[in-house]
Amino acid sequence: MQYALLLYEDESVYGPGKSGPEMRGIVARHIAFREELGATRLGGAGLAATASATTVRTTKGKQTVHDGPFAEIKEQLGGFYLIEAPDLDATIAIAKRVPVLRDGAVEIRPLLQIRE
Amino acid sequence: MIGAALDRVFREAGGRIVAALASRFRDLTLAEDAFAEACRRALETWPATGMPNDAAAWLYSVAVRAGLDAVRRLHTAQRFAAGAEEAVAADIASDFDARLIPDERLRLIFVCCHPAIGAETRAALTLRLVCGLSALEIARAFLVSEKTLQQRLVRAKRKIAEAGVPFEVPGPSVWPGRLDAVLSTLEIAYAKAYEDAAGQGPYAAYAAEVLELSRLLVQLLPDEAEVWALAALARFTEARRPARLAVDGRMVPLAEQDPACWDRGLIEEAAVYLRRAAALDSRRPRVLQARLHAAWCARTRMADPPPWPQILALYDALLTVRDDAVVRLNRAVALAEVAGTETALAEVERLDACALADFAGYHAVRADLLRRLGRSDEACRAYDAAIALISTSAEQRWLVERRDALRS
Missing domain, CATH: 1.20.140 (Butyryl-CoA Dehydrogenase, subunit A; domain 3)
Structure with missing residues (x-):
């Protein structure tokens, strides 16, 4: 199966605009983790700070564009991995190895399987 | 036919x-x-x-x-x-x-009790699929409508399929957490049956299903101390059911129950499970809990003194492996009998009152200790707090009676 690992952390710990000194450290750890995952990793990316986010919301067919992320919460979506794993247990094991600086959460979402 | x-x-x-x-x-x-x-x-x-x-x-x-x-x-x-x-x-x-x-029941149990499923839904799903209870029976036990329970079951099954929960008994590396999820599922299921003290509700056979499930788990996982301990625990507790209610439907506290009313057959069965559990590992939390129950069930008549010193020693041991407020609170009850009410109250007042504000047991224990020290006003307030939070009518009646005795 294919899964997305969505990384939620408090982006303020990485400094303004995610350019503080702690950012370099975590990026190095992600690069190492990416090596470790090898072929298990299908894709992924880090995201710029939520200050740069724009949301297109559709309500009752009407679309509006908003400044900011989809939800204002304590922790923000900061990046994601796309991986291939046999099942949820294997994915949980991988999610537990994702580098996190302090508190944070990794949400596991199976990718939609489009059947013909 | x-x-x-x-x-x-x-x-x-x-x-x-x-x-x-x-x-x-x-x-x-x-x-x-x-x-x-x-x-x-x-x-x-x-x-x-x-x-x-x-x-x-x-x-x-x-x-x-x-x-x-x-x-x-x-x-x-x-x-x-x-x-x-x-x-x-x-x-x-x-x-x-x-x-x-x-026989794939163990795999099915691990699927139903996967941590990716909500804790209460795990118990419902296990009872539905492994024990064959109807959605209506389970809904009654969990005090939700049948429709709500059906929706939860459907959602859980869909989650299991879509999230790719494997149909496997997990490997040893994740064993502790996963086995614990299975055991706490059984505990939640049994707690639901326990709430109906009279055992006369529409789910009277429900406790029996949980005992049966714990026996099955012992067969499937014979090397796990806590699995045996849980089977013992449920039996010790169930054995005392006949003595838990007074004729007027009021709760009878453990120390005041007539041991002659307890189910000796079930207690002996529990003792066999506990011996095996203790032989495997006598210091695990659930094994210590089962030993606590065994100490109580060793009483055969009212004339036997309650085993408070032994209970206190076992709670001390339990604290070393499971230090939480509930254990500390139960320990304080034994401490009051062994070391005196003042000492026990001092222990209770050291607990985090904010974190325990919504826990009826906290207020009930405090109320009883304050009552014994003659601090009636404070005791009444604590009783009121406990009464407002308690969910079963038997306990509520008992608490109301205690409080009203203070006021008169």
Whole structure:
């Protein structure tokens, strides 16, 4: 199966605009983790700070564009991995190895399987 | 006649059949539907043909065919149909021998109790699929509407399928957490049965189902101390059911229960489970909890003094492996009897009052200690807090009686 690992952390710990000194450290750890995952990793990316986010919301067919992320919460979506794993247990094991600086959460979402 | 016989087969073999089907088709909903279809066909044909010699095997065999039909209809991957078709041929040739139904119940239990499923839903799902309780029975026990429970079950089954929860007993590396999820699921299930102290509600047989499930788990996981301990715990607790209520429906606290009313047969059974648990590992939290119950159940008549010093020693031991507020609170009750009320109250006042504000037991223990120290006003306020939070009428009556005695 294919899964997305969505990384939620408090982006303020990485400094303004995610350019503080702690950012370099975590990026190095992600690069190492990416090596470790090898072929298990299908894709992924880090995201710029939520200050740069724009949301297109559709309500009752009407679309509006908003400044900011989809939800204002304590922790923000900061990046994601796309991986291939046999099942949820294997994915949980991988999610537990994702580098996190302090508190944070990794949400596991199976990718939609489009059947013909 | 057929209806009653069929009912018994459903109860006794349903869990095993559903587990085997789920393992074969890797789809809980399909497994359940296929079993329901087999039961429907049994109701149609058995009155005319009589019960087959091995009814469980008949049901399984018919359910596998129903499952395969469903798979074909769904046009899902060929890989299911190919392998399963050969297996069906083997089932039919075996002339309905139930021993050939693979026992996949442990796998099914681990799937139902996966941490990716909400804790209360795990218990409901296990009782539905492994014990064969109806959604209505479970809904009553969990005090939710049948519709709500059905929705939770459907959502859980969908989550299991879509999130890719493996149909496997997990490997040793994740064993501690996963086994704990299974055991706490059983604890939640038993707690629901325990709340109905009179055992006369529409789910009177419910506690028996949980005892049976704990016995099954012991068979499936015979090397795990806490599995044996949980089977012992549930039996010790269940043995005291006849003494838990006074004639007016008020709760009788453990120390005031007449041991002559306890179910000795069940206590002896529990002791056997506990001996095995203690031999495997006597310091595990659930083993220590079972030993606490054993200490109480060693009392055979009111004249035997309550075993407070032993209870306190066991709570001290439990604190070293499970230090939480509930253990500290229970320990304080024993401490009051051994070291005095003041000492016990000082312990309770050291707990985090904010974190325990919504816990009825905290207020009830405080109220009792304050009452004993003659601090009536504070005791009344604590009783009020406990009464507002308590969910069972037996405990509520007991607390109201205590409080009103203080006011008069």
